[in-house]
Amino acid sequence: MEALISKREVLERYGISYGALYRWKRMGLIPEGWFIKKATVTGQETFFQREQICRRVELILERKETTSLEELAEELAGNQKARSAQRTLRIETASFFREFGLEELRSLRLTDGEREMDLLDYLREVSL
Numbered sequence: 001m002e003a004l005i006s007k008r009e010v011l012e013r014y015g016i017s018y019g020a021l022y023r024w025k026r027m028g029l030i031p032e033g034w035f036i037k038k039a040t041v042t043g044q045e046t047f048f049q050r051e052q053i054c055r056r057v058e059l060i061l062e063r064k065e066t067t068s069l070e071e072l073a074e075e076l077a078g079n080q081k082a083r084s085a086q087r088t089l090r091i092e093t094a095s096f097f098r099e100f101g102l103e104e105l106r107s108l109r110l111t112d113g114e115r116e117m118d119l120l121d122y123l124r125e126v127s128l
Helices: 007-014 018-027 050-063 069-086 119-125
Strands: 004-006 036-040 043-049 088-092 097-101 109-111 116-118
Touching: 004 007, 004 050, 007 018, 007 043, 007 050, 018 069, 036 116, 043 050, 050 069, 116 119
Parallel strands: none
Antiparallel strands: 004 043, 036 043, 088 097, 109 116
């Protein structure tokens, strides 16, 4: 599994505020499924897949000078839909297999008892 980075580290690394991060989440610039909640000794904290969130924050910061956040959110949503429409998820078990278009799926969650991640958001973002 890819290395994680804490929300606090993201905020410090890029000099962004808590409010900005959650505004980007509400706008769809950062998918809900990217926010990984984990229990720590100090309570519950939020983490992200390091490479994924850093790439996205850098894109937002770079593009916000020339593109409105609303336009960027629409562009990212359009790119995501276009990629999803062409991609499928194939599930195989010992007794059957089934293929789904990514646009058909609403949620695909992976849990380990402590953490939960929406793999669908991840699948929509990664390139094959």
